Amino acid sequence: MSTQQEVSRPAVPPASGAWRAGDPAGGRCFVRIGDVPLERGGRLDNVEMAYETWGTLSPTGDNAVLVCHALTGDSHVSGDAGPGHPTPGWWNGLIGPGRELDTDRWFVVAPNVLGGCQGSTGPSSPAPDGRPYGSRFPYLTVRDQVTAEVALTDALGIDHWALVVGGSMGGMRALEWAVMQPDRVERLFVLASTAAATGDQIAWCSPQLMAIRCDANFRGGDYYDAGPGQGPHNGLGVARRIAHTTYRSEAEINLRFGRLPQQGENPLGGGGRFAVESYLDHHADKLVHRFDANSYLVLSQTMNSHDVGRGRGGVAAALGRVTARTAVAAISSDRLYPPEQNAEIVAGIPDCVPLRVIDSPYGHDGFLVEVERVGEILVELLGEPAERELVSS
Template identity: 55%
Template sequence: MSGGGRRATGAWLPGDPPGRRQFAQLFTDRPLQLDLGGQLGPITLAYESWGQLNSQRSNGVLLLHGFSGDSHAAGPAEAGHPSPGWWDAMVGPGRPVDTQRFFVVCPNALGGCQGSTGPSAAAPDGRPYGSRLPALTIRDLVAAELALADQLGIARWHGVIGGSMGGMRALEWAVTAPQRVANLLLMATAAATGADQIAQHQAQIEAIRLDPLFNGGDYDTNATPPLRGLLLARGLATLGYSSREALEQQFGRQQEPAGCFAINTYLRQEGEALARRFDANSYIALSQAMNHHDIGRERGGMAAALERITARTSVVSIRSDRLFPPEQQRQISRGLRSLIGHHNLDSIGGHDGFLTEVEQLEPIVRELLG
């Protein structure tokens, strides 16, 4: 961490090792007009890339991370990247997302905390945005990514791939700019968040806000972090990401020598791991962005929005996903004109199966990208 001391955010901050990050400066001449009102600019998007863009600029593949992911889709944990790439087994030379064939780009989402403009980033007055960051939606995140594609000179992606929150962004890409997406992979996601998901997100948001060290979102980055709230929020989220079957199989009623149930230790460890690389305000901002997700809003409804999509599309469900259950992906598939396959992963891993079920995902990704 920069400064060598403890700080109240796990966000990447200027002065930290950049790792593989590159930084795009966007909306420098005019701010982005936000979906729910207000504006934001200038905007920085941190991103990582692998491979080379061909002379026709036709081999670009856009990877869009889930809620707690970032631009580090492939590669080891190293200076600047506290965790290995979130899709490392899928991205690289000869792998399904073949970096010898494709120019692969993975941006850290707007509102995130690993180098992109978000609550922990400096506002034009030099202070962190904190609670002053305007409300964002998935459409705003995609608007920033559209500007990044323009800056990179990519008029049309050969593939856009996303799971969970990344799947929301991938879907929004295909609806907002259908002419810019040739092939689309949607994993464990939804065309609109439902009441169950909104309620789960809101419970996590309130857990963070109730931490007395949160200070309304304006905590000092050099002070004690609002750790208890973030740990509780992540614990609640982890229960949604996992399946009941997997938790029972792995932990059951197992107790540790101190008498603590093993499942509780696991949830605390998951929270502590997130806190080392995430920011409490970004947790709130991105949760709220997902809550606003509805591709049919102001577009004549979901069916009309799905009709806009022209990309060859594969949809992936995970049978044990209780956060975004398979019916939500079937709803997407039923509305697509260019569906090439709906795939059901046989996994007890729950929602996170789109990150871990490599053997089942490999042929799906290879077929889609060709």
């Protein structure tokens, strides 16, 4: 498997038009990891992984931390918006000198997930024939994504991770890391996630996928040669509206918006919008300008595939393989990945501290919003020695 590292070329632009070929890569680095075998059979050829780093790897390689992003996140965990990065870091404030992930101590690595659209091989990437994969991009599972990240880890010369951390979809990958590669994960931190996708989560995902596929501009997934603004943006926007509703809590939406009209508009027969509709429109518009619809499909289906117990004797048996010192945090108002599903992870992992429930009104997005509380748990888990007891909250 090739491990030739490339660090200077521009990132692959997503189909949404957020980037153009030749734009700066925004600090990303790139590694060609060769062919990735897939769980369903076959392989994905000549895969490239994009990633960002903070800090310096120690001479003994014992200070590496892997951060796994959620569905529409990317490798830009920390930092300002700018060329190559349409939005600021999604966990701004956690990484840097003296911060919770102190870069004077830790070497932090954040890859863009396999199947994504922010530099790693995905549907908008060129296939071996030079044309974008589009509809030809294979079905991926979470295990395939971790297989690619294992190859990236090898290419970077990292023997093991002092910590693997992720929330939501990133939590799925973090958990798979600890099950697939127990000897390479010293500590594990899973936030607002689950051991296996449930029927309810798959049900919420289904209309999102249908909205994209039913967009007339989707063209079966082969829309990359369409002109500016001709991609399946309407369908992706509808998908984002549905998803974002599940990311926030009912109580917050009612308290924040209620039945208020959008300022200057009349929703009662006047063709205007309620304030909550304007809010969802805003988040839909933001996403379609920075994300690829095909990647949204691929990654959503990947999340539906998530089941650590598949082929391993069930969830409990799979979680029993984890040897990492583990912390799991749930968000009190999360209706997408509720606390009881996070509690199942805690119950199955032998060396896991009691479930941390972060009290937050923000629903599932609390794992992104409640940065201070997340940081407190990180600091405790990373304390020396690794096996020390954490005080339960």
